[in-house]
Amino acid sequence: MLNQVRVRVPATSANLGPGFDAFGLALTLYDELIVTPGGSGVRVEVVGAGQGEVPLDESHLVVRSIRAGLQALEAEVPGFSLLCENQIPHGRGLGSSSAAIVGGLAAAYGLAGVQLDRDRIxxxxxxxxxxxxxVAASALGGFTIAWTDAGSGRAVRLQPGEALVGVAYVPDNRVLTKEARGLLPNVVPHADAAANAGRAALLVAALSGRPELLMTATEDRLHQEYREPAMPESLALVHKLRGSGLPAVVSGAGPTVLVLGSPVNQAPPPPDGWTRYDLGIDPVGVQVWSMESG
Ligand SMILES: Nc1ncnc2c1ncn2[C@@H]1O[C@H](COP(=O)(O)OP(=O)(O)OP(=O)(O)O)[C@@H](O)[C@H]1O
Ligand SMILES: [Mg+2]
Structure with missing residues (x-):
């Protein structure tokens, strides 16, 4: 009998306005992996997002992450087949690469028969x-605050308030994270840094059960406007939504736009060429099931 491993890993939105490089939110949009050990190499099949685009060999991001996880756990699994059923769109600011990595690492724990250690992941x-x-939000679920400590990734998870939802507006086009990062200045005015620090702290309160603070708490002065040349339509949508009282932010490095709020929010239909996803907050992060297979 072989031990087949199934993994479900959530999409994530980073930054959330003022929490640049620190805040993450796990969303109810998932990639699923089925890993069956056997043989000596890998066989990869991808259905959904990335199908026909991502490599199907050892260089596949999930495969690399499974290998890295097995090595960290000192577990021997020479070969496996991997089926990826992907719902998270690639290159849109919804954390598909983090989901692939966290999913692959969690699969390694399953293959090794070791209980998930989320902080280590x-x-x-x-x-x-x-x-x-x-990766913090994908691994821990809910609302996360992440940082690095002497180069090591660390995070805490906070319980998001009940009834919080995220409406994601996803355009057809992609924006390279590198391009979006390249637009940021090396130096920012002190007043902008101070405003963002205050708004980020306020956002912790807003997401922890004070949704009436979300509009003010999602104001950003450190990254979104600087990136407008790379994604003018995303910034125009953020301005339009905020103008009608909806707390909209650029999701990660864009170009997806995320509206945070309660289920009663009046988020409009998507612009032409955009897809709207009505999402909840994933409370648990990556999940793994191991099962016997013939
Ligand atoms: N499920 C996956 N399987 C294999 N490769 C993936 C997977 N998801 C992402 N990748 C790789 O990562 C690339 C996308 O990563 P990128 O960081 O640019 O976008 P993102 O993670 O979707 O968005 P963001 O990091 O802004 O939230 C894809 O082009 C692909 O090479
Ligand atoms: Mg990414």
Whole structure:
């Protein structure tokens, strides 16, 4: 009997306005992995997002992450087949790369028969991803605050308030994270830094059960406007939504726009060429099931 491992891992939105490189929110949009050990190499099948685009060999991000996880756990699994059923769109600011990495690491724990160590997964995933904000939310669920400590990824999870939802507006086009980062200045006015620190602290309160503070708490002066040249339509949508009283932010490095709020919020239909996803907050982060298979 082989031990088949199934993994479900959530999409995430990072930054949330003022929490640049620190805040993350896990969303109820998922990639699923089925890993069956056997043989010596890998066989990869992808259905959904990334199908026909991502490599199907050892360089596949999930495969690399499974290998890294097995190595960290000192577990021997020479070969496996991997089926990816992906709902998280790629390159849109919804944390698909973090989900692939956290999902792969969690699968390694399942294959090794070791109980998930979520803090260790944040650490390992940060090494692969390069920054901890999305991987933290994918690994821990809920609302996360992430940082690095002497280069190691760390995070705490906070319980988001009940009835919080996220409406994601996702355009057809992608924006390279590198391009979006390149637009940020090296120096910012002290007043802007101070405003963001205050808003970020306020956002912790807003997300922890004070939704009436969300509009003010999602104001940002450190990154969103600087990135307008890379995603003018996203910024225009943020301005339009905020103008009608909806707390909209750029999700991660964009170009997705996320509206936070309660179920009664009056989020409008998507602009032409955009898709609207009505999402809840994933409370638990990555999940793994191991089962016997013939
Ligand atoms: N499920 C996956 N399987 C394999 N490779 C993936 C997967 N998800 C992401 N990738 C790789 O990561 C790339 C997308 O990463 P990128 O960081 O640019 O976007 P994102 O993670 O969707 O958005 P963001 O990091 O802004 O939230 C894809 O082009 C692909 O190479
Ligand atoms: Mg990414």
């Amino acid at each position: 944040v650490e390992l995933a940060t090494e692969i991803e390069g920054h901890p904000d999305n």
